[in-house]
Amino acid sequence: MDQTSMSTAQLEALTYPEIVANTLDDQGLARRCPLDNGRHEGIPAFDLGDLDKLPLELLSKALVQIDLRSLTDLRRVNQRAMEVVDSIMQYQVIVAHAPNSLRGILAIGTGQWITCQKLYDQLCIADCDHCGAFGGYLYLVTCKRVCFFCFSQVPDYLPLPPSDALQRFGLDRRIPKSVPRFRSIPGCYTREETDIRTRLTLVDSACARQAGIALHGSVSAMEQHATDVASMRRLAYAAKRMLKAEGALIPTPHRPPPAKAYDGRETNPRRFLAIVRAPWLDLRTRSLEWGFHCLSCLYMDDPWQWTAKFTAETFHGHFEECGKKMEVGDCPMRRQYVGWLEYMGLL
Template sequence: METNLSISSDFASYVYWTQELRDNTLDQAQLETRCPLDNGRHDCTSTPARYTVNRLDKLPLELLTKVLLQLDIPSLTCFRAVNHRTMELVNSIRQYAAIIQHCPNIIRAIVSIQADGFDCATLYNMLCTTRCSTCNYFGDHLYLIDCRRACYFCFVQRPEYFPLTSREAYKLLTSNAKPQSRAESSCKRRELAKLPSILSLPGRYCCAYNNDGTEGKLQQRRLRLYDRQAVVQSLVGDALPRSDRATGEPKRHMMAIISAPVLLDGGRQVDHGFFCVPCREEGDMDFRIKYTTEEMSRHFASFGQVVKSPAPGRYMHVTKD
């Protein structure tokens, strides 16, 4: 647990547990090996005069920062790699520096899966929020195709977070259409290419257990995955179709998901959130809900303070009479 917030050891002992919550998302995709970052390895404070960004150097720094914040993360990463001057410029962006400091794996994941449907400013602003995009719980994950916060319940159950493969997206677009000419088909594919998408990483996804003791469903190929909601709303205009989780093909529903803390105080602090151990141990159906530090206090006020259970090493809620 990494947090700059003031939390007592007694408090942390009964509100934080993650070892048994292994959901096989992008967090388990060996991101540090796949996408090593060079942030912090180079000293660009005394940039030699021969390094420039050509005409961009004529812009005021404030305006240049606004321009760079409108770049998607893969493009911003490529721009940063041009020379020492561009590296210095990108490193000086407060929002980018906060993300790199507290959420480097999110940057690694975005670059690795080529998630270019949103810019750096959008990513930072989303990391500064707490609510799930489709409910009122704390959204402790990001859906990286279009940068939305999602809680556990939503990203494993709602079809909005279950992306479509290229074949499925194209089939959905043409399922109710008349036979198309080659030109019309090509046009449909060009329109599809403009929609938010990612290129998935090979690995194991979901929380299913296999006969050999491994976790998750193995996906060996990289898949082009499209946001289901964008396909429907932009090109079909129909109701969002149900996902195909029930068919036994669950690999995709965590391929675009990664855990995401909340950035506080202008990116200077971070809150990873907490699970409530007493709720888990008491068999509460909502034990998978995660809370920010502030929400944890309200949770205890509603369900009772925490005391040690008669069973060794366990805790429970106790309400006042």
């Protein structure tokens, strides 16, 4: 088969649109966080005061650079504010084509770290920020485009409880304000359908790590500090216990909590709490691309390859390496599938 001859029908036959990932956008965001676009009833008209003296174009340019929490707060002030925000091109695109990304940001409360322009820019990028493959998802803590493989595997996309971040990165008593944090939405997450019944407060791992490195000067100094603090706590506890045993009038010492084991599993539900599916807005063709999965990869049962997403552009090359070179082995299902590919003239 000539690479360029794959028809839309053939492409559809060789691929499938989605896997059930149970990410944040599967938690009823439209109901939990309605954007109420176009609903002006019940909101006072009024104007924007001195801001109205600016030309609309200039106002839009300024507003697109403010954080999404402030922007959506402003939008609620009155009808005029709503009209102005709704007229921002980037806001219109987000609401029309990726409303769950905005809903997700507002629902978990990361809007103060993300501008409207940043979210729009991420919709216009196709590639995963980490590996460069097609990224069909957004990580809404720092607003980065990611692929399934990376958000399930890479430490940067595993948000941490503040206490874990303090301990791991040798931070003092508080996580710096510059480190994005969020409160999760209760729901059913991961492909294993893990129920998360409470709202968890979590911080971005990569930013917390950077804050630790900045505080200590280097990765090794940060790690050494974290180790030293843990040893000091253990020594202090042992010393107080000894004094208490000898009859000293001191409060009963509390055993320092053991260092929590790092749970980097790909099935850790924390990895799914701030992830939404998001289309790529291809500015060359003015079209939306959600990406799709390769059926041959599914038949090959590769534990990770089948989560990869492709575009019409990248799939041709992939099929040459995957579907056309499928090793049938003694698997009757694969044999049947390859027979079907031959029958369809796809091999």
